[in-house]
Amino acid sequence: MTTGAQITLFNSLGRALQPFTPIEPGHARVYSCGPTVYHYAHLGNLRAYVFTDTLRRVLDWKGYRVTHVINITDVGHLTSDADAGEDKMEKAAAGTGKDIWEVAAFYTDAFKTDLRQLNILDPSRWSIATDHIDDMLDFAKAIEANGAAYPLDTGLYFDVTKVPDYGALAGAPPQDDGGVARIAEVEGKRHPADFALWRNSPLGETRQMEWDSPWGRGAPGWHLECSVMSIKYLGAQFDIHTGGIDHREIHHPNEIAQNQAFTCTSATGANYWLHNNFLVDRGGKMSKSKGDISTLQSLIDRGVHPLAYRLLCLSAHYRSELEFSAEAVSGALTRLRRLAIAVQALVDRHGETHFPLDRERLEGDLPKAATDLLTQFDAAVSADLMTPQALPLLDQAIASKALSLEEKLRVIASMDRVLGLGILDLRRADLRVRPVDALITEAEIDARLAERKEARAAKDFARSDAIRDELAAQGVEVMDGDPLGWDWRVTL
Ligand SMILES: [Zn+2]
Structure with a gap:
């Protein structure tokens, strides 16, 4: 039984608030694009999972059974989402002395630790891309058989002109100028927005992650995995697909195009495409001041x-x-x-x-x-x-x-x-706060504030101010007359 007010969700497909009605009454099927595990998650990345966790908790609280899948991208993601640059995983592993599988396992664990510390519930299924290579090969073969892909020396490419309304989710047709840059990357591409379903390893190069395919030895394109795993676990049409707003322009339109070519319908995969906005850092705080503050651990x-x-x-x-x-x-x-x-x-x-x-x-x-x-x-x-x-x-x-x-x-x-x-x-x-430099404990702060109170009672304002300044030097701001009754706070 679901309860209370009707849920409405802002669907990026159509850019409108819509009442949420699941395909199967009482059951919400949700897919969330997961991390590429080549580095610690950035705080901005983690915002996406607080958002999906909130969505899942709201659905659950309101009485829906929720099936939630999050993928782990351990292959195929290039340094540019637009099919250009180096493979993120291969690049991260190079020169570390670790193999790529170790790198993936290490950062997958780190990511899960971050989620636990944020009270983010485990999904119903973690879906790891490299566990689904055969599924991806089958999916790409079906798209090719359906006439929506063409092989080049460098791999198998999706033909975006073969699906209706390509890029509708992005809200604009693919930019030609951006496309020119993209087309230059791959000789023989028919349309600037065409993208790799399968990417062959460069001639004469052996990759740590590569598999045989009908198009050559190589690895799947990044967009392919999310189509394959969402359809495999949630069905060809499911309820909600989430991701960061940066996925709205390329990754998700490409997923939709693949889904349509695979099913030979105009079905988009998910009925609701939800995107969270960015964490912005106008002051440059995350990368510059007092060291790096870009991860949860920092x-x-x-x-x-x-x-x-x-x-x-x-x-x-x-x-x-x-x-x-x-x-x-x-x-x-x-x-x-x-x-x-x-x-x-x-x-x-x-x-x-x-x-x-x-x-x-x-x-x-x-x-x-x-x-x-x-x-x-x-x-x-x-x-x-x-x-x-x-x-x-x-x-x-x-x-x-x-x-x-x-x-x-x-x-x-x-x-x-x-x-x-x-x-x-x-x-x-649990919330004991240590100042940045860890030179002072909460008990010491309390003791200093008690001294300051005595000084003020004795009208020794010079002493009172001196204590305030000493604390400030240790990263603690004294808050006089705070309406919430706080007497101090830590400054980062
Ligand atoms: Zn994805």
């Missing part, structure tokens, strides 16, 4: 709890750009600590953190003040996952004077199943 190393990054993502709508800055991260961390401390106080008074996962039992017999909050929460997350509007309702539940302790905690537990902050289990100690 934030953790600076004393930032990983769930602060999840909260930062939730505080913006997934289709909006999200500005990355020290202030934004610090603000999210402060907000997370405030939530954790408030909820921990409730839990300590009540003595219970474990509530039923079943919504009917969790929310049964709640008073109107509670169901009103949950109804508003439901309306927000059902409206194209409007998490920025849902978060303040969690604050309202915590602060509500109309609810008993038990009722508050049940509302919080229900909301957190969507938000995924693990808020009932977060402890102040």
